[in-house]
Amino acid sequence: MTTVWRIGFCENPALPSSAILATLGFGSTLGHGRWHAIGAHQVVYAASTRALCQLEKRVHCNGANPKNQALMQLELPDDCLLMAASNWGLPTDWQSNEAATQALGLSWLASTSSLGLWVPSFVEPSELNLLINPAHPDYRRILIKIERHPFRFDPRLF
Template sequence: MVVYRIARSKFAKDLSGEGARLAGGRWNHKGTPVIYAAESRSLAALEALVHMSQAEFLIKRKVVTIEIPKSIIPKTIKTSDLPKAWRRYPPFFKLADIGTEWALEKKDLLLRVPSAVIPEEFNILINPLHPDIKLVKISRIEDFVYDNRLQNSMK
């Protein structure tokens, strides 16, 4: 399986989940490390973009390609498993409960979750606490620049 992250240049090689541990996220509470990735470059870009301010738009970024052995099957959460308004922002604590419990159980390396931005597509959460994290490899890091037209649509 190949997944993608968009990251600031200085964090491109980081697979610790530290950013999510410090800030928390839709699928994890503060204090729980998780690596957020997406099944496509475009979804990774969009997921990062929705959290950016105008000033952050100009920060240099990288697209990180991550390879995971095909033998590792992700646990999957379907939209039908979630509360009705699961896409809202700020997100329900229930979603962070789900992801935090998954991470702390250390049963599955991967959790496949629907994107709140495009619910028909999926993000992949990687558990840096899982013993198989050593099988997760960064295969490529490339410069990533958003098209300037996207900045025009930002507040």
């Protein structure tokens, strides 16, 4: 299994995985991201490690320590297809060309060709995040384990 990590809103960690999965892409409908534009498709962002997950969440908190958050371990089935952004024409200037990364992400999402797309982290480009497509048929097969609820950041990070 491929395991990735996400910190996100989770009011009730006792809910079944399917109920939590149904809500994970909601945040992508509220604003643009590096790899998506608002309105077109839902997308779930996850990180390859717990530490990267914390960094990614932290840079999007605008100085606030968010409430009702959980550290989630997402286990993707062994037989699901995961692709790399380099296979989708990742431009060399991706860090300064948000329009290009959004176009790449939207093209991948619309294709539903794979459950996930590995993309470089803007926070730490040598690390990887995984975009997960809730519209892909394998999405419902993801298993979620709530590792920490509530998740609390180390206060020294704020």
